[in-house]
Amino acid sequence: MKKVSILGSTGSIGRNAIDVILSMPEAFSIQALTANNDVAALAEQAIRLDAKYVAIGNPELYGDLKARLAGKDIDVYCGEEGIVQAARLEADCVIAGIVGMAGLKPIIAALEQGKVVAIANKEPLVAAGALVMETMHRHNARILPIDSEHSAIFQVFDARHPEGILRVVLTASGGPFLHWTMMDMAGATPEQAVAHPNWKMGRKISVDSATMMNKGLEVIEARYLFDLPREKIDVLVHPQSVVHSMVEYIDGSVLAQMAVADMRVPISHALAWPRRMKVPGARLRFETMQNLNFMQPDIDRFPAIPLAYEALKAGQYACLAMNAANEIAVQSFLSHRIGFTQIVETVKAVLDKTSAQNLKSLEEILKLDSDTRKLTESIIASKCA
Numbered sequence: 001m002k003k004v005s006i007l008g009s010t011g012s013i014g015r016n017a018i019d020v021i022l023s024m025p026e027a028f029s030i031q032a033l034t035a036n037n038d039v040a041a042l043a044e045q046a047i048r049l050d051a052k053y054v055a056i057g058n059p060e061l062y063g064d065l066k067a068r069l070a071g072k073d074i075d076v077y078c079g080e081e082g083i084v085q086a087a088r089l090e091a092d093c094v095i096a097g098i099v100g101m102a103g104l105k106p107i108i109a110a111l112e113q114g115k116v117v118a119i120a121n122k123e124p125l126v127a128a129g130a131l132v133m134e135t136m137h138r139h140n141a142r143i144l145p146i147d148s149e150h151s152a153i154f155q156v157f158d159a160r161h162p163e164g165i166l167r168v169v170l171t172a173s174g175g176p177f178l179h180w181t182m183m184d185m186a187g188a189t190p191e192q193a194v195a196h197p198n199w200k201m202g203r204k205i206s207v208d209s210a211t212m213m214n215k216g217l218e219v220i221e222a223r224y225l226f227d228l229p230r231e232k233i234d235v236l237v238h239p240q241s242v243v244h245s246m247v248e249y250i251d252g253s254v255l256a257q258m259a260v261a262d263m264r265v266p267i268s269h270a271l272a273w274p275r276r277m278k279v280p281g282a283r284l285r286f287e288t289m290q291n292l293n294f295m296q297p298d299i300d301r302f303p304a305i306p307l308a309y310e311a312l313k314a315g316q317y318a319c320l321a322m323n324a325a326n327e328i329a330v331q332s333f334l335s336h337r338i339g340f341t342q343i344v345e346t347v348k349a350v351l352d353k354t355s356a357q358n359l360k361s362l363e364e365i366l367k368l369d370s371d372t373r374k375l376t377e378s379i380i381a382s383k384c385a
């Protein structure tokens, strides 16, 4: 039996992970579950899955969670430290399914224990990829990607002979606004932006998919996960979301991973690794497939992609600033403070005002993250005034 902890168990990744685990209950047991505010769902999951430990990020909800779990043999913790503690508990696999930079400290904590960490939570890899990978190497830990594109690359990437790899190609569905004009996108509502054509995901990543910032974040994520220079990472729009990414080798061979658009596939890959497990749900049927299309992304309508490449060229500080600014801008869009196209405009304005710095320690990273969020808030406030 593999002992699994799920950070962010009440979210889209967390619920899909639970689905996979419950499809093979004899193979997995749950150590820890965490959430931020959804105390009802967390308590229900903890009882149903017989978890040993739960942590709620919002400390004001500790009493509520404790009351819901009264009489159960489940340790209850709260706050950022409670979640970090959950990440440290003995486990064979820690699933990092928190959204945003809030997942950085728990990921570092799990890696410091030498654990296998299955990461969906891409923002810490974007903002602090060098530190995360260095922590993994120092503690002999292992990161397994859950993001579908990176799981795809991981499955076809010859890590023993990287000199034979010409490039990796990340595929992008193009999101709900693939064929929209700039003018139409300027008036897009949060409801339209989160209505992804192929994937059902949390609100933040759904907006990132609509701006295609998600692909920009993934380019940076791939740079750190696979130790590749940015020149070897390309993006192609593939609206059907069948090919989840590919690796092109110097001899002209291209290896691609394909599957239905269902996050349970990459989650199961990480959970069962190095083996494979049966996954519930639909499967690819080539017999009924009509077309697989690939095209260059339109970088005029989706400027987040070139912005990410520029940030990678500038260095880790710029990747961090891009991520922090994007988290604040997306929240502001979802709360109707700024328009859709202002998300990437705001990120660009923040990057223009951020000066280069050498980030080494976690403290330096958290300080720049906090300063960038304040700068972004002030730029948005001046726009709204």
Ligand SMILES: NC(=O)c1ccc[n+]([C@@H]2O[C@H](COP(=O)([O-])OP(=O)(O)OC[C@H]3O[C@@H](n4cnc5c(N)ncnc54)[C@H](OP(=O)(O)O)[C@@H]3O)[C@@H](O)[C@H]2O)c1
Pocket (backbone or CB within 6 Å): 007, 008, 009, 010, 011, 012, 013, 014, 034, 035, 036, 037, 038, 039, 057, 083, 096, 097, 098, 099, 100, 102, 120, 121, 122, 123, 146, 147, 148, 199, 200, 201, 202, 203, 204, 205, 263
């Ligand atoms: N969803 C997908 O299909 C998918 C695919 C690829 C990659 N990813 C990546 O996976 C991550 C999770 O995405 P998601 O779509 O699952 O997000 P989500 O549905 O919004 O779930 C986020 C989870 O994180 C918790 N959380 C939020 N803020 C927190 C904080 N400050 N401290 C501690 N916990 C916090 C939430 O708790 P509450 O429920 O209590 O708020 C929830 O459990 C993101 O980085 C995303 O980019 C997602």
